[in-house]
Structures are given as structure tokens and as C-alpha cells.
Amino acid sequence: MGPFNRVEGDLEVALDVADGRVRSAEVSASLYRGFENLLLGRDPLDALVLVPRICGICSVSQSAAAAAALADAAGIAMPANGRLAQRLIHACENLADHLTHFYCFFMPDFARDAYAGRPWHAGVAERFRAQRGSALADWLPARTDFLRVMGYLAGKWPHTLALQPGGTTRAVTATEKLRLAAVLREFREFLETTLFADTLENFAALDSCAALLAWAEARDGDFAHCVRVAADLGLDRVGRATDRFLAVGAYAGEDGALFPAGVWQDGAAAPFDAAAIGEDVSHAWFAGDAPLPPAHGETRPLADPDGKAAAYSWCKAPRYAGRVVETGALARQLLAGQPLAADFVAARGGSVLARVAARMVEVARVLPAMEDWLRAVEPGAPFCAEWRPPQSAQGVGFVEAARGALGHWLSIERGRIAGYQIVAPTTWNFSPRDAAGQPGALEQALAGLPVGDDEKAPVIVQHVVRSFDPCMVCTVH
Amino acid sequence: MKLLWLQASGCGGCTQALLGAESRRGVFARLAGGGVDVVFHPAVSEASGDEALALLADAADGRLAFDALCVEGALLRGPNGSGRFHVLAGSGRPMIDWVRRLAARARHVLAIGSCTAFGGISAGGDNLLEACGLQFDGAEPGGLLGADFRAGSGLPVINVAGCPSHADWVVDTLLALAADAFTAADLDELQRPRFYSEQLVHHGCPKNEFYEFKASAQKPSDLGCLMENLGCKGTQAHADCNVRPWYGVGSCLRGGFSCIACTEPGFEEPGHPFMETPKIAGIPIGLPLDMPKAWFVALAALSKSATPKRVRESATSDHPAMLPTNRKGTRK
Numbered sequence: 046m047g048p049f050n051r052v053e054g055d056l057e058v059a060l061d062v063a064d065g066r067v068r069s070a071e072v073s074a075s076l077y078r079g080f081e082n083l084l085l086g087r088d089p090l091d092a093l094v095l096v097p098r099i100c101g102i103c104s105v106s107q108s109a110a111a112a113a114a115l116a117d118a119a120g121i122a123m124p125a126n127g128r129l130a131q132r133l134i135h136a137c138e139n140l141a142d143h144l145t146h147f148y149c150f151f152m153p154d155f156a157r158d159a160y161a162g163r164p165w166h167a168g169v170a171e172r173f174r175a176q177r178g179s180a181l182a183d184w185l186p187a188r189t190d191f192l193r194v195m196g197y198l199a200g201k202w203p204h205t206l207a208l209q210p211g212g213t214t215r216a217v218t219a220t221e222k223l224r225l226a227a228v229l230r231e232f233r234e235f236l237e238t239t240l241f242a243d244t245l246e247n248f249a250a251l252d253s254c255a256a257l258l259a260w261a262e263a264r265d266g267d268f269a270h271c272v273r274v275a276a277d278l279g280l281d282r283v284g285r286a287t288d289r290f291l292a293v294g295a296y297a298g299e300d301g302a303l304f305p306a307g308v309w310q311d312g313a314a315a316p317f318d319a320a321a322i323g324e325d326v327s328h329a330w331f332a333g334d335a336p337l338p339p340a341h342g343e344t345r346p347l348a349d350p351d352g353k354a355a356a357y358s359w360c361k362a363p364r365y366a367g368r369v370v371e372t373g374a375l376a377r378q379l380l381a382g383q384p385l386a387a388d389f390v391a392a393r394g395g396s397v398l399a400r401v402a403a404r405m406v407e408v409a410r411v412l413p414a415m416e417d418w419l420r421a422v423e424p425g426a427p428f429c430a431e432w433r434p435p436q437s438a439q440g441v442g443f444v445e446a447a448r449g450a451l452g453h454w455l456s457i458e459r460g461r462i463a464g465y466q467i468v469a470p471t472t473w474n475f476s477p478r479d480a481a482g483q484p485g486a487l488e489q490a491l492a493g494l495p496v497g498d499d500e501k502a503p504v505i506v507q508h509v510v511r512s513f514d515p516c517m518v519c520t521v522h
Numbered sequence: 523m524k525l526l527w528l529q530a531s532g533c534g535g536c537t538q539a540l541l542g543a544e545s546r547r548g549v550f551a552r553l554a555g556g557g558v559d560v561v562f563h564p565a566v567s568e569a570s571g572d573e574a575l576a577l578l579a580d581a582a583d584g585r586l587a588f589d590a591l592c593v594e595g596a597l598l599r600g601p602n603g604s605g606r607f608h609v610l611a612g613s614g615r616p617m618i619d620w621v622r623r624l625a626a627r628a629r630h631v632l633a634i635g636s637c638t639a640f641g642g643i644s645a646g647g648d649n650l651l652e653a654c655g656l657q658f659d660g661a662e663p664g665g666l667l668g669a670d671f672r673a674g675s676g677l678p679v680i681n682v683a684g685c686p687s688h689a690d691w692v693v694d695t696l697l698a699l700a701a702d703a704f705t706a707a708d709l710d711e712l713q714r715p716r717f718y719s720e721q722l723v724h725h726g727c728p729k730n731e732f733y734e735f736k737a738s739a740q741k742p743s744d745l746g747c748l749m750e751n752l753g754c755k756g757t758q759a760h761a762d763c764n765v766r767p768w769y770g771v772g773s774c775l776r777g778g779f780s781c782i783a784c785t786e787p788g789f790e791e792p793g794h795p796f797m798e799t800p801k802i803a804g805i806p807i808g809l810p811l812d813m814p815k816a817w818f819v820a821l822a823a824l825s826k827s828a829t830p831k832r833v834r835e836s837a838t839s840d841h842p843a844m845l846p847t848n849r850k851g852t853r854k
Contacts, residue, residue, distance in 0.1 A: 200777015
């Protein structure tokens with residue numbers, strides 16, 4: 046299957062179907078981009094220009110990870126205003142991404158003619174039809190208004206240079222702070238009127254799948270529609286991957302992280318250990334042998350990819366302690382102890398609905414945090430610490446992009462970038478098999494799905510694929 | 523005007539910017555109102571898999587009529603001319619084949635963003651990807667389609683360059699094409715729409731007073747002019763960013779960071795660190811366009827010596843260090 050529209054970048058999925066079920070799947074990224082090698086030999090600060098351009102939808106995440114890696118290498122900390130401004134910029138991107146996924150990428154599949162027989166179809170098609178649904182006329186202007194956060198704090202989006210290792214380049218004035226508060230207030234209004242038809246606090250307090258279903262009953266908000274449709278189609282029961290989840294800590298700083306780092310396995314949280322990460326290229330179109338830790342990683346694309354028979358993707362296979370993990374909003378909320386996410390995973394593991402609901406929980410929890418961060422900004426106090434990049438150093442930067450854990454590993458020698466490796470969220474989720482033959486998270490989530498033998502592009506497969514909100518251009522950085 | 527949009531090797535950022543176009547009912551409603559029918563766009567179309575491939579094949583083979591082809595992202599010819607670094611998923615064929623076939627049928631061909639226009643970031647470094655633009659390879663005419671390519675309308679590729687392109691640059695170009703109000707005279711020598719490339723980023727820059735007095739920033743977040751020390755190319759880059767703000771409020775300079783000339787071919791390889799201004803004998807080598815160097819140096823020396831204290835002190839602060847004087851005297 047391919048191309049997948051309404052995912053970021055180019056994606057192909059090969060399904061082996063027998064007796065009406067997917068027996069196995071191979072997930073392939075069909076584009077190679079080469080940013081890690083492009084960075085070599087450059088001035089360390091050039092990373093701030095180059096890495097955002099890996100991805101137009103999560104450019105700030107890439108910026109923030111590079112800035113964090115540079116700050117780590119230089120051993121500097123940023124002033125409180127800089128940290129708050131970086132969080133506001135990053136949260137704006139993440140929330141805009143969650144809702145762009147919901148309105149533009151995920152929901153239009155339910156408007157397909159294949160669902161014409163369902164009682165909810167006419168209403169959903171009117172609201173969510175790709176390009177034409179009435180919801181876009183609400184969401185896109187709300188998104189543009191919300192992106193004024195970027196206009197004030199980051200100049201533009203995507204591809205801002207405002208995020209620096211020492212903070213941000215733009216000090217806001219007291220008046221601009223008031224205007225930003227108005228932007229957040231108006232965005233809250235959109236969420237509480239159109240998306241949830243409820244307060245953010247009420248929604249974020251839902252503590253079980255049963256409570257979510259009861260909440261969605263007879264409610265008119267866009268997400269309530271989604272929950273009812275998903276329940277009718279059983280989307281809380283499909284799309285399970287490994288049930289091992291990874292988060293590297295979201296909106297972190299000296300005062301802690303809003304959502305903590307951790308690894309969820311065997312039903313319990315364990316501390317995150319960066320040293321447990323290795324990247325395998327046994328089934329990717331790269332040269333290399335044993336899995337490498339990213340600090341010593343390399344990216345050597347094959348000039349004759351078709352000469353490597355086992356390979357089928359430009360995506361490497363990152364593994365945590367040799368195991369496949371899933372990353373994203375569900376992982377973050379689970380590791381943050383959010384009860385709804387925990388109940389979903391305890392009941393049926395990761396699922397299409399669990400992933401989508403976790404994004405909405407995050408929207409409801411992060412906007413109030415943005416309001417707090419903005420209140421804490423002190424106009425007149427510094428936004429950026431002065432610093433110089435070191436001549437020789439190593440640094441690591443971890444951030445949570447909308448789609449999950451993002452890591453940058455940097456080494457500087459003689460004042461130039463000597464090594465740069467990136468592990469992006471969808472690299473985790475959409476990885477190919479590794480040397481041990483373990484399929485990646487999406488490959489596992491697709492196995493067992495019921496599909497008709499004559500279905501060319503089974504819509505159930507599309508729901509599962511899009512539930513991860515893949516970003517393929519990051520994947521193949 | 524029926525429009526097909528392809529995403530080649532890029533970040534998708536021009537589409538993300540486009541979705542942020544200011545419009546009461548969203549960008550698709552605005553385009554539709556101007557007669558632009560988006561038949562296919564990878565980020566928003568319903569069709570996937572075989573449905574999408576069938577549509578593209580019909581368009582490429584002439585069975586489905588369309589008017590405009592927008593391509594977003596550099597064209598990857600590597601490795602070794604094969605195009606194998608980017609195969610359109612599900613099709614088994616390199617993206618460059620699809621682009622060539624579709625461009626041959628289009629009435630208008632638009633390169634969305636600097637990657638598509640010139641190669642851009644994707645063509646940086648030693649360009650193992652063999653990345654190029656649709657009709658340029660950096661500043662050299664050629665690229666994937668060749669210097670002689672003309673779309674059905676007779677126009678060459680329209681380069682809506684920028685990294686990313688401002689939403690309005692794309693929307694206004696499309697609306698002008700749909701209204702039959704766009705001719706070869708509307709393109710500059712790099713085939714960019716003149717309505718935004720006939721200005722300089724410097725126009726409307728919020729740091730103009732600092733520029734006038736050569737009161738320069740020393741570090742990120744300083745209010746001063748970014749040209750002398752921090753690599754700003756606003757006086758050389760063609761674009762109207764500072765009079766056409768992002769989301770109504772922002773621009774690179776308004777955000778406090780340097781213009782990297784992202785609308786220009788070759789911006790990805792400036793030959794110096796992006797955030798540093800290369801100098802010879804203390805004088806920046808990249809001086810404003812169309813201004814004699816000797817005059818610039820003389821004026822700079824004069825204005826530096828005439829800089830008001832307020833401007834000088836504010837230049838290295840992240841908020842105004844002093845208020846402008848009023849007629850009755852200086853206030854603190």
C-alpha cells in the first residue's frame with residue numbers, strides 16, 4: 046500500500062494477508078534525506094538552521110533538541126524566561142500538530158464512502174470530509190490564530206531560529222504578554238466549544254474508558270463524535286503493538302518536566318536510561334553491522350540499495366535494551382500516570398482509540414500549563430544566556446515531539462561538528478525488523494488485522510497507521 | 523483551475539505554512555473561492571494507495587485533465603542518476619519520473635519552496651543526494667526539467683522560493699494564475715513572483731533605527747542590528763517578510779534572529795557559519811545590494827559616531843535601555 050496521504054512524508058506498507066487477516070507487515074520509508082551527514086564539518090550553531098528543516102510539522106522539536114544538545118555540550122543553563130518561552134513555543138507546535146492530525150489527517154477516513162451504511166456517516170462526512178468538511182473552516186482559522194504564539198515568541202513557524210542553547214532570541218514586552226494571554230484564551234474557547242464541548246479540566250479528569258464513553262454519549266463536540274464512531278467500529282480493540290512505551294520527558298527544565306521520562310514494560314514504569322538505545326540497520330538500506338549507540342552511530346546509505354536483499358526501508362531500527370518500544374502521547378500520558386491512558390493500556394494495550402484519546406488528554410492538560418508558563422514570564426528579565434560553543438565536547442538533547450521521543454547526539458571536535466545522530470519518534474514507531482527479526486511497532490500493530498482479500502487499501506489498516514500520527518520526513522532524516 | 527500537488531524531498535513545511543494562511547474559513551475555502559480546485563494534495567486528500575496512484579497515473583497519461591502542478595521538495599536524482607533515493611511509495615517509480623511526466627502535461631508548474639526551486643537545504647554539503655530544483659541547480663538554470671522547459675501556458679517554472687514559503691506567496695500566486703492575471707513579466711530573473719521578490723527583507727525591518735546608526739547586536743536576543751556581527755542578510759535577500767508578517771505578527775527579524783536569505787539560491791551554503799558575519803578588516807563582506815561600498819563604509823563610520831546613547835545602549839540589551847527623548851528633556 047502506498048502512497049499514504051494524510052501522513053507527513055512518504056510511506057509504503059506491504060501486507061501479507063491470509064484467511065482474511067494480516068499475517069505480517071513490512072513498513073517501508075521510501076525517501077532518504079541525509080541530514081546527519083549534511084551536519085558534519087559545520088559550525089556547531091549551524092545545526093540550529095539545518096535541523097528544523099528536517100521537518101515542517103515538528104521543526105521546533107528538532108530545534109529544541111539541537112539547542113538542548115548544544116547546551117548540554119557547553120554545560121550552560123538558560124534563564125527562567127528563556128525556558129518558559131521555549132516551552133510555550135514548543136507546546137504551541139505540539140498542540141497544533143495534535144489537532145492538525147485529528148482534523149486533517151485522522152478523521153477524514155470516517156467520511157469515506159466505505160462507511161456510508163453506518164448511522165453516523167452522514168454527520169461525520171459533513172463535518173470531516175477531507176478538504177471540504179465543515180470542521181476545517183473552524184479548525185484552520187483557529188490554528189492560524191493560535192500560531193500567533195509563534196509570531197510573537199518565535200518570529201515565524203515553521204523554521205524559526207528563536208530557540209537557542211541559552212534561551213530565546215525574542216524578549217516579550219508586557220503588552221505582548223497580555224496579547225499572548227488573549228491568544229491562549231481564545232484557543233481555550235475553541236477547544237471548549239468546538240472540540241470538547243466541555244471544559245479542559247473536566248475532560249482531563251476522565252479516568253477510565255467507561256468514563257470516556259459515557260462522556261461522549263449525547264455530547265456535540267468533535268472529539269465526542271470521534272469517540273462514538275471509534276466505539277462503534279471497535280477501534281479501542283485494534284492496533285496493539287508491543288505495550289512497551291518510551292518517553293524522554295516533555296517540557297523539561299531545572300524545575301522538572303511536565304511529563305516525565307520513563308519506560309513502561311510489563312505493566313510498570315522504569316527509569317529511562319539513554320545508554321540502552323541502539324540502532325540496528327540489518328533491514329535498512331544502510332551499510333553497517335552490529336547495532337550502534339547513537340553517540341557512536343553512523344549513517345551510510347547504500348548506493349545500490351536493491352543489492353541488500355533483507356533491506357526494505359530507509360528507516361533504521363532503534364531498540365531500547367534490544368526491545369521494540371512505542372512512543373508518543375499515549376506513552377507520555379501513561380508514564381505521567383494519567384488515569385485514562387493507564388486504563389486504556391491496562392484493558393487492551395495500545396489501540397487506535399487509546400492513541401487518539403491520549404493526544405486529546407494532552408491538549409487538555411498542556412494548554413493550562415501554557416497559561417501558567419505565560420503568567421510566570423517576567424518582561425524585563427533576560428531571555429537568553431550568553432555562551433560560546435566549546436571546541437571539543439559531546440552533548441545529548443532529548444525532547445518530546447508531538448509524535449514522541451526525539452533525541453539528538455552531538456559531538457564537537459576542533460570547533461566543528463564531528464558527529465551528529467538523530468533518533469526521531471516515527472523512527473521508533475515505524476522501524477523495520479532488526480537482526481533478531483523483531484518487527485517494528487507498527488508492523489506488530491498491523492499483524493492480525495481483519496482485511497478483505499479484495500480490499501486494495503483496507504481502511505482499518507489506514508486507521509491503525511494514522512493512529513500513530515507518523516512523520517516520515519523525520520523518520521528518514 | 524485544477525491543481526495537483528506532489529511532495530518530493532522536503533520537510534513538508536511549505537504545506538504547514540500554507541495551512542496557516544489567514545482566511546476566515548481556511549485556506550482551502552479561500553482557494554476554492556478564487557477558482558482553485560485542489561484535486562490532489564498528499565497532506566489533505568482522502569485518496570490513498572491505489573486510489574491515489576490511479577489518479578496520478580490518469581493525470582500523467584492525459585486521461586485526467588488538470589491545470590497546475592505544484593511540487594514541494596527537492597528532486598533527488600541520486601544515487602548515480604537513478605532517483606532511487608526517493609521512490610513514490612507504492613508506485614515503484616522514482617519521484618523524478620512522476621514529476622517529469624506530470625510537468626509535461628501541466629499548464630502551469632510551480633516550485634513551492636527553495637528546495638523545489640533551487641535544491642535548497644537538500645542540496646547542501648557534498649550533495650550525495652544529487653538534489654536539484656525543478657528548473658535550477660542552485661543559481662544555474664537547468665535542474666530536473668532543463669532550462670528550456672516551458673509549461674503549457676508558455677511560462678517557465680514559477681519559483682515560489684522561501685524556506686518555507688510564506689502562505690500568501692503561494693496563495694496569491696495561485697489566485698493570480700486562476701484569474702489569468704499572471705504573465706512572464708511578473709517573474710524576476712530567478713523566476714520568482716516579483717510581487718514579493720522585488721522587495722528586500724530589509725524593508726520594514728523593526729531594527730531599522732539600529733541599522734541606520736550601525737548599533738549592532740553582540741549576542742542572540744539583543745535588540746541591535748544583526749548585520750554587523752550575527753550574519754543577517756536582510757539587506758541582500760529578496761522578499762517582503764517584514765511588510766508581510768507571519769500570522770499577522772512575526773518575521774525572522776521580529777523574532778530577533780538573522781535573515782539567512784532563504785529565498786535565494788545557494789542560501790544553504792553561505793561559506794561561513796550562518797550566525798556569524800564574515801568580515802575583511804572589520805568590514806562585513808556582504809554589504810547591501812546596489813550601494814557603492816565606499817559610500818557604505820563612509821556612512822557607517824559617520825553614523826556610528828553620531829549614534830544616540832539610547833540607541834547604542836539598547837542595541838546590546840533585550841529591551842529598550844532608555845526611552846526616546848521628548849521635547850522637555852530626557853526621561854529615565
